[in-house]
Amino acid sequence: xxxxxxxxxxxxxxxxxxxxxxxxxxxxxxxxxxxxxxxxxxxxxxxxxxxxxxxxxxxxxxxxxxxxxxxxxxxxxxxxxxxxxxxxxxxxxxxxxxxxxxxxxxxxxxxxxxxxxxxxxxxxxxxxxxxxxxxxxxxxxxxxxxxxxxxxxxxxxxxxxxxxxxxxxxxxxxxxxxxxxxxxxxxxxxxxxxxxxxxxxxxxxxxxxxxxxxxxxxxxxxxxxxxxxxxxxxxxxxxxxxxxxxxxxxxxxxxxxxxxxxxxxxxxxxxxxxxxxxxxxxxxxxxxxxxxxxxxxxxxxxxxxxxxxxxxxxxxxxxxxxxxxxxxxxxxxxxxxxxxxxxxxxxxxxxxxxxxxxxxxxxxxxxxxxxxxxxxxxxxxxxxxxxxxxxxxxxxxxxxxxxxxxxxxxxxxxxxxxxxxxxxxxxxx
Amino acid sequence: xxxxxxxxxxxxxxxxxxxxxxxxxxxxxxxxxxxxxxxxxxxxxxxxxxxxxxxxxxxxxxxxxxxxxxxxxxxxxxxxxxxxxxxxxxxxxxxxxxxxxxxxxxxxxxxxxxxxxxxxxxxxxxxxxxxxxxxxxxxxxxxxxxxxxxxxxxxxxxxxxxxxxxxxxxxxxxxxxxxxxxxxxxxxxxxxxxxxxxxxxxxxxxxxxxxxxxxxxxxxxxxxxxxxxxxxxxxxxxxxxxxxxxxxxxxxxxxxxxxxxxxxxxxxxxxxxxxxxxxxxxxxxxxxxxxxxxxxxxxxxxxxxxxxxxxxxxxxxxxxxxxxxxxxxxxxxxxxxxxxxxxxxxxxxxxxxxxxxxxxxxxxxxxxxxxxxxxxxxxxxxxxxxxxxxxxxxxxxxxxxxxxxxxxxxxxxxxxxxxxxxxxxxxxxxxxxxxxxxxxxxxxxxxxxxxxxxxxxxxxxxxxxxxxxxxxxxxxxxxxxxxxxxxxxxxxxxxxxxxxxxxxxxxxxxxxxxxxxxxxxxxxxxxxxxxxxxxxxxxxxxxxx
Ligand code: SF4
Ligand SMILES: [Zn+2]
Numbered sequence: 001x002x003x004x005x006x007x008x009x010x011x012x013x014x015x016x017x018x019x020x021x022x023x024x025x026x027x028x029x030x031x032x033x034x035x036x037x038x039x040x041x042x043x044x045x046x047x048x049x050x051x052x053x054x055x056x057x058x059x060x061x062x063x064x065x066x067x068x069x070x071x072x073x074x075x076x077x078x079x080x081x082x083x084x085x086x087x088x089x090x091x092x093x094x095x096x097x098x099x100x101x102x103x104x105x106x107x108x109x110x111x112x113x114x115x116x117x118x119x120x121x122x123x124x125x126x127x128x129x130x131x132x133x134x135x136x137x138x139x140x141x142x143x144x145x146x147x148x149x150x151x152x153x154x155x156x157x158x159x160x161x162x163x164x165x166x167x168x169x170x171x172x173x174x175x176x177x178x179x180x181x182x183x184x185x186x187x188x189x190x191x192x193x194x195x196x197x198x199x200x201x202x203x204x205x206x207x208x209x210x211x212x213x214x215x216x217x218x219x220x221x222x223x224x225x226x227x228x229x230x231x232x233x234x235x236x237x238x239x240x241x242x243x244x245x246x247x248x249x250x251x252x253x254x255x256x257x258x259x260x261x262x263x264x265x266x267x268x269x270x271x272x273x274x275x276x277x278x279x280x281x282x283x284x285x286x287x288x289x290x291x292x293x294x295x296x297x298x299x300x301x302x303x304x305x306x307x308x309x310x311x312x313x314x315x316x317x318x319x320x321x322x323x324x325x326x327x328x329x330x331x332x333x334x335x336x337x338x339x340x341x342x343x344x345x346x347x348x349x350x351x352x353x354x355x356x357x358x359x360x361x362x363x364x365x366x367x368x369x370x371x372x373x374x375x376x377x378x379x380x381x382x383x384x385x386x387x388x389x390x391x392x393x394x395x396x397x398x399x400x401x402x403x404x405x406x407x408x409x410x411x412x413x414x415x416x417x418x419x420x421x422x423x424x425x426x427x428x429x
Numbered sequence: 430x431x432x433x434x435x436x437x438x439x440x441x442x443x444x445x446x447x448x449x450x451x452x453x454x455x456x457x458x459x460x461x462x463x464x465x466x467x468x469x470x471x472x473x474x475x476x477x478x479x480x481x482x483x484x485x486x487x488x489x490x491x492x493x494x495x496x497x498x499x500x501x502x503x504x505x506x507x508x509x510x511x512x513x514x515x516x517x518x519x520x521x522x523x524x525x526x527x528x529x530x531x532x533x534x535x536x537x538x539x540x541x542x543x544x545x546x547x548x549x550x551x552x553x554x555x556x557x558x559x560x561x562x563x564x565x566x567x568x569x570x571x572x573x574x575x576x577x578x579x580x581x582x583x584x585x586x587x588x589x590x591x592x593x594x595x596x597x598x599x600x601x602x603x604x605x606x607x608x609x610x611x612x613x614x615x616x617x618x619x620x621x622x623x624x625x626x627x628x629x630x631x632x633x634x635x636x637x638x639x640x641x642x643x644x645x646x647x648x649x650x651x652x653x654x655x656x657x658x659x660x661x662x663x664x665x666x667x668x669x670x671x672x673x674x675x676x677x678x679x680x681x682x683x684x685x686x687x688x689x690x691x692x693x694x695x696x697x698x699x700x701x702x703x704x705x706x707x708x709x710x711x712x713x714x715x716x717x718x719x720x721x722x723x724x725x726x727x728x729x730x731x732x733x734x735x736x737x738x739x740x741x742x743x744x745x746x747x748x749x750x751x752x753x754x755x756x757x758x759x760x761x762x763x764x765x766x767x768x769x770x771x772x773x774x775x776x777x778x779x780x781x782x783x784x785x786x787x788x789x790x791x792x793x794x795x796x797x798x799x800x801x802x803x804x805x806x807x808x809x810x811x812x813x814x815x816x817x818x819x820x821x822x823x824x825x826x827x828x829x830x831x832x833x834x835x836x837x838x839x840x841x842x843x844x845x846x847x848x849x850x851x852x853x854x855x856x857x858x859x860x861x862x863x864x865x866x867x868x869x870x871x872x873x874x875x876x877x878x879x880x881x882x883x884x885x886x887x888x889x890x891x892x893x894x895x896x897x898x899x900x901x902x903x904x905x906x907x908x909x910x911x912x913x914x915x916x917x918x919x920x921x922x923x924x925x926x927x928x929x930x931x932x933x934x935x936x937x938x939x940x941x942x943x944x945x946x947x948x949x950x951x952x953x954x955x956x957x958x959x960x961x962x963x964x965x966x967x968x969x970x971x972x973x974x
Contacts, residue, residue, distance in 0.1 A: 052809055114844045150654065151671025173671075177655070184658040188668070195842030197855040207634040209664045249858070310844060314769055 004334030004355040010050065012356045013074040013329070019391045020359060021070070021327055022401050027063035028408055030080075032172075033415045042102075044081030044088040046322055047073055048331075056081075056322075057088040076331045079322040083175075101320035103176055106152075106169040106185065109315040109323065110138045113163065118306045120231055120239060125332075127163045132350055133226040135165050138309030139345060140218045142167060145189060149211055154411050156404075159353055161330025161337040166323060170411065183317045191215070191308050200246050202304040204297040216300055219307045224277065227306050234276040234283075244270075246305065247283070247298050251290075262286055326404070329356050338400035339407065359395040485562035487605070488547040489597055491613055491688055492695075496567045505571060509719055511544050512568035516589040523592055524834070524887055524908070529599070537596050548597060575719035577699040581829060587692055594688055598681050606680070617650040617683060620674060625649060628667065628674070635667035636676045650675045656686050733783030739792050745782075748897075749917035751890055751910045752851045753836060754778050756863075760847040765800025770840055770848040772811075774831055776818050781830035781911040786819040832909045833887050852877075852886040852893075869896050 031040045045058040045066075060066040070078070082101035084091070091099045112119075112127050112134065121130045139157055146152045146169060154170040177185075191212065192201045204212065227233050234240045244267075251263045269282050283299060290296045315321055328337050334355035340348055354362075392398055500508075518540045526533040541548040547561040569590070576586035601609065610616075622645065625632065629641045632649065657673040660666040660682050667674045675683060737745070746758040757775040761767050767775065772793075779789060793815055797807050818828055833850065842849040851860055857878060864874045873896040880889035891907045898920055905916055 052806070054809065117844065148670070149668040151669075180658055181655050184654075184662040187662040188664055193841060193843065194856070195844065195846040195849065195854065197842075197847075197851070197859045199856050199858070207637070209635050210631040210667060211635075211664060213634075313840070313843070 004357045006331060006334065008357060009076065009329070009331060009334070010074070012360050013076070014071070015360050015363070016329065016356055017071045017074060019363060019388055020395065020397060021388075022392065022404065023063060023067050023070075023388070025401065025404050025408060026327065027066065029170075029404075029411075031063075032170075033412065035172075035415065038087075039083055042084045042087055044084060044320075044322070045325075046079045046081060047075035048077035048079070049073060049075055057091050059088040076329070078325040078328040080325045081322045082320045104319050104321075106174040106177055106182060107316055107321075107323050108142060108167040108169075109160075109164065109312045110135065110142075110166075110309055111160075111164040111312060114310040114312065118231075118233075120233075125163050127350065129349065129351070130226075130230040133222055133230070134307065134309075136345060136348070137218060137222055137226075137307050139165060139167075139340070139342070141215045141309055142189060143342060144214060144218070145211060148214075149188075150185065153414065154407070156326070156407050157340040157342060158326045159335075159338050159340055159348075159350055160324060161328070161335040161353075162333050165340065166337075168323075168326075179317055179319060182319075183313065186311055186313045186316045189309075190311055190313070191304055192310050200249065200301070200305070202301040202308065204301055204304075206297075208297070208300075215308065216303070219303050223303050223307060224280075227303070228276045228280055231306075232276055233306060234270075234279045235274075240270060240279065243283075243302060246302050247287070250296065250298060259290065262289065336397065336400070338397070339403045341399075341403035341406070353400075354396040359392075359397050362395040363391060365394075485559050485566070487609055487612055488558070488562060489594070489601065489609055490562075490566065491691060492566065492569050493613075493691065495570055496563075500567060506715065508564055508568035509571040509575070509715075511564075512546075512572055513719060515540060515544050515546060516572075516586070516593065519589045519592045519596075520585075521906070525885055527884060528592065529596075534596065534600070537593075538600070541597075548600070572719070573696060573699050574703075575716040577696040577703060583693070583696050583700075586696070587689060590692060591685055591689055595681055595685055598684060610680075610684070615684060615687065617652055617680075620649040620651050628669070631667050631669075632674060632676075636665065636674070636679075648677045650677070650680060650683065652683055657682050658686070735785050735788075736783050739784075739788055739795075742779075742792070745914075748921065749914050751913040752863075752893060753849065754910055754914075756851055757847055761796055764847075765796050765798075766802070767848075768846055770842060770846050772814070773818075774836060774848040776815065777828055777830040778910050778914075780819065780828075782914055786816065786821060789815055789819065830909070830911050833890070833907065836910070837886055850886055850890070852881050852889045857881060864893075867897075869893075 027040070030043055034040075041059060041061050043059060044056070045060070046054065046056040047058060047070075048054050058069070060069060081088070082104040085098065085100045085102055086094045112122075112131060113124055115131070115134055116123050119131045119134070121128050143155060143157070146155060146167075152169050152171045152174055156168040156170060158166045158168065160166055188211070193203075194201045208216075232239065233243055248263075251259050263286070266282060266286055270279055273279060273282070287296055287298045290298070315323065324337060326337050326339055329335070330337065334357055335350075335353045336356060336359070338353055392401055519537065522528075522533050522536055526536070538548060545561055546565050547558060572586060576582045598606065598609070620628075625644055629644055632644045633641060636644075651672045651674060654661050654668060654671055654673045657666060657675055660675065660679060661668060661673060665679070666676075742758065743762075746755050750758065754775060757767065757771055757778075760771070761775070776789065776793070779792070784792065790812060793811060794804065794807050797811065798804050802811070820828065836848070837850045837853045840848075842854055851863070855863070860881065861874060861878060864877060869877070873892070877889050877892050877896070880886075880892055887907050890913070891903055894907070894913060894917070895901065895903050898917065900920070903916065905912070907913060
């Protein structure tokens with residue numbers, strides 16, 4: 001794979017938008033079967049151009065208009081906004097106040113920087129395969145809850161291109177949710193609370209809600225390999241100290257001699273035993289003893305604090321908040337923002353995701369013989385669409401577009417089902 | 430009789446004259462319909478005595494029908510003032526006590542009966558009871574008129590009315606609850622016995638039911654989760670496939686949800702008809718007075734614009750800022766950056782303190798460019814939002830500084846955030862340390878911490894005020910960070926301007942027109958959802974890049 005150089009982006013973008021960007025699927029997605037009039041036309045797009053020039057309120061009447069404009073502007077980044085009451089590109093001509101955001105997918109943004117206090121491998125914008133597990137856990141937990149608890153069915157998970165993932169919940173009912181409902185969903189899904197001034201960020205109370213139990217089951221599955229192994233949270237004196245601090249308050253506050261003694265024993269044990277797994281078992285044992293006396297879920301709280309997904313609530317709450325579009329390029333890493341196939345989630349590796357330079361290079365590779373056969377004979381002219389399909393199929397973008405297709409097929413099927421049901425109902429009369 | 434006007438004359442003006450009708454025949458129908466739905470409708474032709482049993486058949490109502498009777502001006506005023514007293518009590522109790530706690534319930538019940546509002550009464554036939562119900566009905570509608578004018582007023586009114594309703598409904602004996610549902614045509618789906626058996630364990634652990642038997646005995650209502658957001662938010666119900674399973678004991682939540690929806694729609698409609706009401710010079714001052722008498726100072730109106738210099742801020746933040754703002758100033762100086770929530774909370778506060786737009790731009794730029802943001806990026810990513818905050822961009826709304834209530838209840842800080850209320854959102858240990866660094870006495874700190882433990886955050890803050898200003902009793906009820914600032918300045922510099930302003934009722938001819946009607950005239954044709962969207966709109970300009 002070739003290394004990506006941000007300086008080459010202006011040269012690569014035209015090629016990408018001309019030959020690789022999956023416009024037809026993209027339109028198929030945002031048009032939502034044309035069920036609601038002007039749904040696509042009233043959608044806001046915004047482009048980030050060279051030198052961080054940011055243009056909001058772009059909108060397009062057709063797929064080809066969108067295509068032409070993108071190919072003309074060659075945006076460094078594309079964001080998707082809400083569906084408005086009027087065409088966003090005419091928002092200035094509409095009487096003030098009547099231009100309003102009406103609908104948008106319910107979106108979630110999980111960003112690795114929000115986990116800085118619980119990862120030792122990297123910080124800020126950096127990620128590595130170790131901390132990526134946090135994203136895997138986040139996806140598993142949220143995907144289950146959004147489907148089973150909230151009853152949503154059409155979830156598109158997308159790698160952001162750098163250090164996080166996005167989720168687009170595309171069910172019609174989700175797109176219509178008002179702000180208050182969006183924030184209620186977020187709150188239901190949020191367990192880690194508190195800012196820089198909070199040490200202990202997860203507090204569980206009895207009885208433990210079924211949603212939390214389900215989420216814990218996911219965390220438990222990854223915890224020992226990820227937290228005790230890879231992050232080694234009980235390995236060094238420092239990191240173990242941070243874990244113990246989460247327990248300490250509870251024990252010291254509760255001035256009970258027995259517990260104080262057990263606590264001292266635990267500290268001694270930590271001095272003599274350096275194996276993280278054993279240390280964890282010992283810690284759990286102490287909590288369990290405590291629990292038998294009075295409710296304590298300290299070990300679960302620790303697990304959640306270290307592994308539970310951290311949502312950027314502001315992104316999810318607003319209907320008119322913009323979010324980076326799938327298949328947009330990340331200007332810094334050059335990676336394409338690609339859909340994630342959940343059936344392959346545990347094998348998903350962000351470092352495998354192709355960069356724009358990589359797929360553009362793949363295009364230039366000489367064709368293999370079997371591909372040669374499909375090449376059109378001389379004189380046959382091919383236009384846009386077909387050519388593009390053949391093009392991306394030759395690159396490592398193909399499998400991600402396939403995942404996108406699957407998602408779109410799912411939506412199509414339920415739209416048809418819906419139509420059938422409606423006409424059946426009509427026939428009954 | 431002197432002093433008693435029959436309001437028929439007022440309402441005749443409200444409902445439009447023939448001339449108005451003729452000129453705007455197209456608008457006419459919808460206009461007058463709004464008036465009928467939204468404002469009190471006082472019958473013009475004959476006096477209807479409405480205290481009939483069917484009309485006030487239950488001590489509680491959803492206020493779906495406006496009153497249709499004549500009422501004297503003096504009664505109008507008494508009713509309105511007493512309901513305001515009641516709502517103000519609801520507000521105060523909600524700050525000082527945990528809602529729904531024994532103390533809260535006891536105090537609120539006492540106030541309700543002291544002010545002669547109906548409560549828990551089973552004696553529906555007695556004349557005095559009917560009189561109370563009539564008062565409940567009419568006073569609610571008068572306040573709708575006074576409290577529909579701005580987003581803030583509406584929010585306050587809805588909040589208090591909801592709390593009051595919740596209290597009254599919860600306290601009803603079970604059979605009256607059921608009767609209430611019937612009477613108001615509220616029907617909800619219930620889960621079948623088989624379903625309850627299959628979900629037994631989950632229902633028990635999500636709804637604080639002690640046992641499976643209770644689950645089987647009780648009705649569980651199945652409603653779309655959108656209709657029970659409060660319960661969803663707090664994970665107090667079991668949620669499956671988009672349906673919330675609500676135990677009978679929590680039915681109040683769904684009823685309240687209906688109540689809220691209806692009330693906010695009604696207020697939007699009322700706001701639309703308001704220009705007509707305001708053109709009546711006798712009714713207008715009264716309504717304006719009502720709406721300002723009890724919610725306190727409006728901090729979006731700045732008295733001190735341009736009176737402070739940027740150099741003073743550090744010093745002021747130590748002496749006169751409440752802890753939440755002091756922390757934000759400190760973090761901003763340390764980090765050279767604040768995230769979205771912090772910029773909103775602090776930026777609007779500073780605007781309320783008196784910073785001009787230019788000063789604000791200069792202030793934020795100076796600090797941000799010391800960090801990772803260069804001047805160019807600042808202009809692109811942040812300057813717009815600051816101008817927006819001053820109503821100079823976008824919808825040109827003038828944004829109001831956040832109240833304590835808003836800071837304490839909404840948008841809690843998460844990783845990397847420094848906003849919020851330290852009394853509410855800091856770990857007690859850290860809060861204690863901070864107070865120590867700020868040199869509060871040990872005894873003082875214990876007093877503050879005691880209040881924090883009892884969840885009396887604003888009282889804790891007030892205690893902090895008293896300790897840092899060396900006074901025994903601050904003599905005000907804190908509900909706004911800008912109020913904290915104004916009170917502190919008043920003490921330190923003796924400038925009492927803000928204080929005086931807060932006590933004087935506004936309205937009347939002598940006082941220049943308040944901002945609320947102005948704002949309203951800006952967008953007369955656009956009530957309803959637009960108002961609620963305004964604050965959210967700003968948020969989107971404040972993304973972190
Ligand atoms: S009580 Fe109000 S003023 Fe005091 S710190 Fe909290 S939010 Fe700020
Ligand atoms: Zn890492």
